[in-house]
Amino acid sequence: xxxxxNHSSFTVSDLERSIAFYRDVAGFRLENVFEAxxxxxxxxxxxxxxxxxxxxxxxxxxxxELIQYLSPRGNPVDLATNNVGSAHxxxxxxxxxxxxxxxxxxxxxxRGAPAxxxxxxxxxAYFLDPxxxxxxxxxxx
Numbered sequence: 001x002x003x004x005x006n007h008s009s010f011t012v013s014d015l016e017r018s019i020a021f022y023r024d025v026a027g028f029r030l031e032n033v034f035e036a037x038x039x040x041x042x043x044x045x046x047x048x049x050x051x052x053x054x055x056x057x058x059x060x061x062x063x064x065e066l067i068q069y070l071s072p073r074g075n076p077v078d079l080a081t082n083n084v085g086s087a088h089x090x091x092x093x094x095x096x097x098x099x100x101x102x103x104x105x106x107x108x109x110x111r112g113a114p115a116x117x118x119x120x121x122x123x124x125a126y127f128l129d130p131x132x133x134x135x136x137x138x139x140x141x
Contacts, residue, residue, distance in 0.1 A: 009065035028057035090136035
């Protein structure tokens with residue numbers, strides 16, 4: 001039986017660049033960075049030559065894992081939100097409009113300005129990390 005959430009994870013192309021984004025822009029705290037290779041990670045990933053560089057970051061109780069495959073190198077995929085398997089993580093902002101303006105001034109790419117996606121729903125704004133992974137800002141608590 002599944003009992004709770006451990007972490008969410010993204011595969012990234014440049015671990016240091018992604019750490020800087022999630023720490024300096026999104027407000028995460030870096031928990032640890034390590035490399036994984038050998039028989040154990042080969043079994044986990046299914047790649048015989050698996051060599052990963054991994055970072056764990058925290059935002060309150062939420063843990064984000066970022067993985068850069070040093071071997072085997074992966075290929076970029078089409079991250080459009082309408083593609084099957086595409087995922088995103090949504091974050092609350094204490095002041096959506098102010099946070100949107102601040103992040104935009106930092107050069108963060110947004111798909112559009114904050115808007116309600118459906119009647120009666122909170123306003124949200126999709127933004128992109130350095131690899132084009134979709135993230136969401138949502139108004140509320």
